[in-house]
Amino acid sequence: MLEGKTALVTGSTSGIGLGIALALAGSGAHVMLNGLGDADGALDRAGRAAQAGGRGARVRYHGADMSRPAEIEDMVRSCEREFGALDILVNNAGIQHVANVEDFPPERWDAIIAINLSSAFHAMRLALPGMKHRGWGRVVNIASAHGLVASAGKSAYVAAKHGLVGLTKAAALECAASGVTVNAICPGWVLTPLVQQQVDARAARDGVDDAEAKRRLLAEKQPSLRFTTPEQLAELALFLCSSAADNVLGVAWGVDGGWTAQ
């Protein structure tokens, strides 16, 4: 389906980003991976997904720190050099910190806004001209249920994700007649390293085991009482990249087990 297309997935060394990168590579897109941590492991898994897909996709890695605009620029340009173009941009890198506003460390606020929001702006401002010029492009921003509703203790994350949904809508309008679509996916709980940290914190706080901490986390927000998987989000990302989604513009698509329906 995506044979010959080229993709950049930020924060794709683990979790949701890695799931989306594997699906894109399996569908034939050349993929530039990015993120901290185990780059070799991610490259290995994406290489195997590309091979299994049998459509000749190539995978590469760039270690840009998404809080640094100059490194984001270097990554976008090296993707264009390596693959000839950048057709699909998935803005996924993200971090979390939980504290009330009055206790929130200012440097954590700045890091969350930089990595969860401004990085998407920088990658988009660099990638959109080429997409518009070629008359085809896809931007998929991984926002959150917290892009639509709030939770106590997550002011920076909620502000960044609401901002990302707003950025998505504004850019979608700017691109509306160009063949480029810009959309957001808003997951509820997905069991990744980012959420396991919150499960661990709850287990310690409540004095319960891992399974009970997960049950309590889900019960508080997600009526389905099930985690969404990275694979399910990857299927949605593939749909947004397909021609069936040519006229899907500026949506903030919840995959949240009923979280935001309440």
Ligand code: NAD
């Ligand atoms: P994760 O911790 O597994 O992955 C985060 C990725 O971002 C990793 O690859 C990490 O290396 C990368 N990253 C972090 N800081 C970076 C930096 N400075 N530069 C480059 N890369 C950096 O977490 P995840 O749950 O897969 O989260 C992915 C995205 O999904 C995030 O934007 C998160 O807010 C969003 N999200 C997650 C959930 C959930 O329940 N897990 C729900 C809604 C939205």
